[in-house]
Amino acid sequence: MAKRKGWVAPSNSPINSLDDGCxxxxxxxxxxxPxxxxxxxxxxxxxxxxxxxRLWLRVERPIKGVAEPGVFLNLEAxxxxARPGDTILIAAGGNHVACNIQIKKPLCLxxxxxxxDETVLTCSRGSDSALEFxxxxxxxxxxxxxxxxxCLLHRSGRLTIEGCVLQCEENPLDYLSFPIVSTATAYPSLKKGQQDEHGLTVARTRIEGGAKAVSTNGTLALQHVRAIYSRTSIFFWFEVGVVVDK
Structure with missing residues (x-):
């Protein structure tokens, strides 16, 4: 990680006299x-x-089989x-199950x-979604x-999906299978350039299967779509938000 431009704590600064543990x-x-x-x-x-x-919540199986602070055996736990604003690091490999898990606080997964492809969350048949935001x-x-x-059910708030892979049924029933569903409701009372508290941003995300990439059942609309096609999937960049009149 690069050094921050601007202020750097001097080596003789009082805070740098503290030991690593402190x-x-x-x-x-x-x-x-941030x-x-x-x-x-x-x-x-x-x-x-x-x-x-030690400073990040982790989902993994402890190597020694002994409970460690901040380490959990499953994502739901x-x-x-987690506290609002926490980041959860999900270990690569293994089988992570995610079925109808509601997230009601600001988190980063x-x-x-x-x-x-190395970190997979699987939502079993019979569940409405893997994660509900x-x-x-x-x-x-x-x-x-x-x-x-x-895969993802967006109810409210701003959801950012970056560098992910979303996989659904190859030949689904149209009304049952969507990689992303947004039911968020917002009202177009914003001025141009302002950002609503509800919205969805997708970047560098590969989408496979499903009736269509995103289904919007609320008042938000699809905007700024960019896609790169391959043989088996499509990489997407798009926004879902309130359409503001110019």
Whole structure:
């Protein structure tokens, strides 16, 4: 991670006289994004401490089979324990089940692999969605598979989907299978250039199967669509939000 341009804590600064354990304890009180992220840009030492695994919630199976602070065996337990603004790192490999998990607080979910295909959340048949969002959240570097239904259900807040893979049935019933469903309702009372509190942003995301990439059942509309086609899937960039008159 690059150094932050501008202010750098001098080596003789009083805060740098603290040992690593004390500094890490201070950093633990910061919200991961943006405060702890910005802290990590100050210098190499702060980057190491602010990004230390002990400061992030993780979904993985402990190597020694012993419970570790901040480590959870499943995503639902990690989301339940998280504070608003926390980041949850989901370990690559293994089988992560996600069925109708509601997220009612601002969180960031990140796959722990180098590629999104290495961290897979599976939504079993009979569930409406893998993840249901009722708050402003971000997901990144994840593969989400829905056997029937939708991968992501956006109810409210601003949802950002970046560098993910969303997989649905290849030949679905039109009304049952969508990678993304948004039912958010907003009112076009904004001036040009303002951003509504409800919306959806998709970037560098591969979508496979489904009746269509996104279904909007509320008052939000699809905007700014860009796509790159391949043999088996399409990479998408688009927005779902309120259409503001010029």
């Amino acid at each position: 500094l890490m304890h201070i950093f633990s009180f910061l919200s991961p994004i 405060d702890r992220y910005n802290t990590a840009l100050v210098c190499h030492r702060w980057c190491f401490l602010a990004c230390h695994p 990690a989301i339940s324990a 990140i796959g722990g692999g180098e590629l999104p 009722l708050s402003t959240c971000k997901i990144a570097n994840l593969t989400i598979r829905a056997e029937l239904g939708c």
